[in-house]
Amino acid sequence: MQFQQEQDYSASINLGVWKRLLVYLKQFRGQLVLVGAMMALLAIVDVLLPLMSRYGIDHFVTPHTTEGLGNFVILYASMLMLQVVAIFLFIYFASRVEYGICYTLRHDGFQKLQSLPFSFFDRTPVGFLMSRMTSDAQHVSEAFSWGLVDFMWALVYLLASVVSMLLIDWKLTLMILLVVPPLAVVSAFFQRKILANQREVRKTNSKITGAFNEGIMGAKTSKTLVREDRNVQEFSELSAHMKRVSVRSASLSAIYLPIVISIGSIATAYLLTQGSHNVLTGTMSLGTVTAFFSYTVQFFQPIHNIASIFAEMQRMQAGAERVVTLLETEPDIVDTPEVEALFGDNFHPKRENWPDIKGDVVFENVTFAYKGGEEVLKDFSLTVKAGETIALVGPTGAGKSTIVNLICRFYEPTSGRILIDGVDYKERSQLWLQSNLGYVLQEPHLFS
Ligand SMILES: Nc1ncnc2c1ncn2[C@@H]1O[C@H](COP(=O)(O)OP(=O)(O)OP(=O)(O)O)[C@@H](O)[C@H]1O
Ligand SMILES: [Mg+2]
Structure with a gap:
């Protein structure tokens, strides 16, 4: 490498x-x-x-x-x-x-x-x-x-x-x-x-x-x-x-x-x-x-x-x-200029324009592969209503963490869409989404 x-x-x-x-x-x-x-x-x-x-x-x-x-x-x-x-x-x-x-x-x-x-x-x-x-x-x-x-x-x-x-x-x-x-x-x-x-x-x-x-x-x-x-x-x-x-x-x-x-x-x-x-x-x-x-x-x-x-x-x-x-190095996940103009970027958010989040999550025919890797998700669809509690169960390497990473937009679908409250999450800023999420990592890290 x-x-x-x-x-x-x-x-x-x-x-x-x-x-x-x-x-x-x-x-x-x-x-x-x-x-x-x-x-x-x-x-x-x-x-x-x-x-x-x-x-x-x-x-x-x-x-x-x-x-x-x-x-x-x-x-x-x-x-x-x-x-x-x-x-x-x-x-x-x-x-x-x-x-x-x-x-x-x-x-x-x-x-x-x-x-x-x-x-x-x-x-x-x-x-x-x-x-x-x-x-x-x-x-x-x-x-x-x-x-x-x-x-x-x-x-x-x-x-x-x-x-x-x-x-x-x-x-x-x-x-x-x-x-x-x-x-x-x-x-x-x-x-x-x-x-x-x-x-x-x-x-x-x-x-x-x-x-x-x-x-x-x-x-x-x-x-x-x-x-x-x-x-x-x-x-x-x-x-x-x-x-x-x-x-x-x-x-x-x-x-x-x-x-x-x-x-x-x-x-x-x-x-x-x-x-x-x-x-x-x-x-x-x-x-x-x-x-x-x-x-x-x-x-x-x-x-x-x-x-x-x-x-x-x-x-x-x-x-x-x-x-x-x-x-x-340019990040491979970026907000579009229109999104940035409306909602601000990571360092200068325009919170006054941020919509409230309800929490409906929809995966619409999502296919995803890590760079250079095989497809982890193929034509995957899932609907989770706001307030619902979901458990993903599967063998190791099945793609559970990948699904969570996709919801967080740490990665984006190779094809298909992910909707939050009925809107493709690429139409909102990353910071808006990530500020509204709580995520406990598999390997936690404590900040000094
Ligand atoms: N950052 C990455 N880059 C490349 N491939 C990855 C990456 N993370 C995971 N993978 C691969 O994607 C597949 C799904 O991994 P994932 O971590 O989503 O599985 P998991 O269901 O969460 O497993 P576990 O139960 O072990 O946590 C695995 O084959 C894994 O090797
Ligand atoms: Mg995992």
Whole structure:
């Protein structure tokens, strides 16, 4: 069954899913744009600061003068202030977006779950719905908010710093940029490996949850079957596997970072050699070498950010898809627009228009089958007068509960009609009918 499949990770990024999700997140567009703008501003400031240092070194340090230092300090301080304000705003708004999206997804999802009919819960296991509403909703909102933060900063920083370096010394820049392809390849390679490992970790984790569930919920059964030792053995194997894949995942991260730093160091070493040579021969200022040094040291960061965002989006895509599919699920029992206009819907009933109920029930040639199942009722007719007491008797699976579920309109007849007080119940609202019914379930549930 499609719903029960374990976390799947798509190999490519499908923007369509994220767009479908955006429909539900319209109200955050403004804040998302603001967060994006703040990150672009921060990236620009991060690119400008090394240029400021360059100016400071070449105009004050090298010539040993403080002339004009006042203005320089004011400008530098203003940029730092700008940076501080932008940092505050992006953290504030990204968090608002994160929690807001999570709230909206959970709120809309819960409301959707309240309005979906019985048949939906026949097809969809509770565990599936729980993880949609808890972890998927949270991960999707994190991906939206902090993913955008990292991506905007990385993109703008990368572009702006390359432009800035090219403008200062394009030859040196091109030499330094030679490390970008290997950096990108290594980042992409490791991100993919790490992703595959995390997938295994998650899969194992949900198996462990399942095993806990069996071991605890089924504790009494385990004891009657005397299978405690087998439970323990199965569980140990699972948790040993979990430990193995988790350690492997951590080792990959541990290898990845030093490799990337080493590649970056090659660029830094080249810059220092070439740069100091240029300074000594007088073809380059000390300030320029310093600015280049700042850019080169930082270079790995945006590339790493972009690689990990793509990995994260791949990882979250399946979750996003499941959340949006739930939100888009249309109930298969709905009131017609005319009925809704007159009697209201489940959340906004127009009780003043509701007719009183007497309680005559008529099944008129009702045939019914559960989705994908055999016919449970075939051309079934029954009349129950208001006030009558009826007992349905029959073997298990005969269809007694089904008849009651049909009266309640938890399911609708495949063909035929059900009349309440002489009117087809589809001509009244579901809430009208269900508010006028009392039903004790075979398996009762107590609300906290
Ligand atoms: N949600 C469902 N989805 C698919 N098939 C169902 C569903 N509920 C019941 N059925 C099938 O419909 C038939 C009638 O079931 P129903 O629950 O109405 O029987 P019943 O007479 O109430 O039985 P019992 O005496 O055990 O309560 C059975 O074959 C059952 O397997
Ligand atoms: Mg029953």
